[in-house]
Amino acid sequence: MGVPNDDPCLTITGLIRDCGPVPGLDGKMIRVLAGVDFTARRGQVTALLGANGAGKTTTLECAQGLQPIDGGEVLLLGQAPYGAGADLRARAGVMLQDGGLPPSARPVALLRHIAGMYADPRDVDSLVDRLGIGSFAKTGIRRLSGGQRQRVALAAALVGNPEVLFLDEPSAGLDPQSRQIVFELIQELRDEGLGIILTTHLLDDAQKLADYVYIIDAGRTVARGTVAELTARTADHAAGREMTFTAPAGLSLSVPALDHLILTEEAPGSYTLRGTFAPADLVNLAVWWNDAGILPDSIHMASRTLEDVFLELSGREIR
Numbered sequence: 640m641g642v643p644n645d646d647p648c649l650t651i652t653g654l655i656r657d658c659g660p661v662p663g664l665d666g667k668m669i670r671v672l673a674g675v676d677f678t679a680r681r682g683q684v685t686a687l688l689g690a691n692g693a694g695k696t697t698t699l700e701c702a703q704g705l706q707p708i709d710g711g712e713v714l715l716l717g718q719a720p721y722g723a724g725a726d727l728r729a730r731a732g733v734m735l736q737d738g739g740l741p742p743s744a745r746p747v748a749l750l751r752h753i754a755g756m757y758a759d760p761r762d763v764d765s766l767v768d769r770l771g772i773g774s775f776a777k778t779g780i781r782r783l784s785g786g787q788r789q790r791v792a793l794a795a796a797l798v799g800n801p802e803v804l805f806l807d808e809p810s811a812g813l814d815p816q817s818r819q820i821v822f823e824l825i826q827e828l829r830d831e832g833l834g835i836i837l838t839t840h841l842l843d844d845a846q847k848l849a850d851y852v853y854i855i856d857a858g859r860t861v862a863r864g865t866v867a868e869l870t871a872r873t874a875d876h877a878a879g880r881e882m883t884f885t886a887p888a889g890l891s892l893s894v895p896a897l898d899h900l901i902l903t904e905e906a907p908g909s910y911t912l913r914g915t916f917a918p919a920d921l922v923n924l925a926v927w928w929n930d931a932g933i934l935p936d937s938i939h940m941a942s943r944t945l946e947d948v949f950l951e952l953s954g955r956e957i958r
């Protein structure tokens with residue numbers, strides 16, 4: 640296996656998409672995508688995040704050539720996907736949330752059938768083994784649990800040996816063991832050089848898997864970066880840290896050495912410090928505890944998670 644390169648496999652620039660006509664808007668079209676930028680690279684997992692209705696599905700459908708575009712540019716493996724031939728489709732694997740699998744088919748027979756349609760398919764037996772499909776190999780798709788169906792859908796997306804893999808909510812419905820298996824497989828495929836594009840509502844999944852993250856809101860790209868970059872403290876978000884500790888209730892909150900931080904007793908005996916911490920603040924805290932004769936029962940310090948960033952950018956209210 641060669642060293643994977645990180646060339647772009649999907650480039651979306653200023654994507655505009657109008658849909659409709661919408662009956663509630665007197666039959667007018669609505670601008671669903673108003674400038675989405677997104678680049679996915681080979682050998683990386685790139686996550687597309689956004690609240691409900693942000694435009695993720697529409698973006699991916701434009702990327703897969705399932706919808707035309709009204710402005711901007713989409714290049715999948717160097718080609719405009721809408722109207723492209725079967726050759727391009729064969730190079731992209733798509734795992735949809737509802738699977739899109741024929742309900743009466745049996746998993747292994749279906750995978751062998753799909754493999755037969757490709758020039759250079761993956762080995763079906765090893766995929767079946769890897770994804771634990773053997774134990775329900777001959778059960779009809781309609782009788783499978785959601786998590787089993789999800790694993791068959793992933794195998795079906797991979798069997799054609801694609802260069803780019805689109806995964807819509809890959810861990811939806813999976814139990815912890817299956818989720819672990821699927822995550823390990825995604826990481827291996829990434830290391831093989833596949834470009835993997837993932838949409839998810841589970842920010843924890845994005846935090847664990849994604850090399851690069853794009854956040855879209857109301858049809859536009861509003862943030863991009865590695866998880867570390869997005870969660871790093873910036874000038875705007877200098878108050879990005881929070882420390883909590885538990886100690887006896889009713890301590891005096893007047894601590895001059897810490898008065899640049901906000902110290903509150905959120906519940907009896909449960910204290911929170913927020914603000915821009917310097918390492919010396921930990922010394923000042925220890926001096927305060929020492930002077931007051933306190934040994935805290937627990938201490939916890941955390942920085943922002945991807946979820947905090949997402950909520951700041953997409954708003955906390957439901958749309």
Ligand SMILES: Nc1ncnc2c1ncn2[C@@H]1O[C@H](COP(=O)(O)OP(=O)(O)OP(=O)(O)O)[C@@H](O)[C@H]1O
Pocket residue numbers: 658659661669671689690691692693694695696697698
């Ligand atoms: N054909 C259409 N006609 C009218 N409105 C549409 C059409 N397609 C999408 N929309 C609207 O565009 C917006 C974006 O939809 P899209 O399905 O891309 O969002 P999403 O980010 O995938 O949402 P979710 O997380 O809920 O799946 C939504 O408000 C949706 O109602």
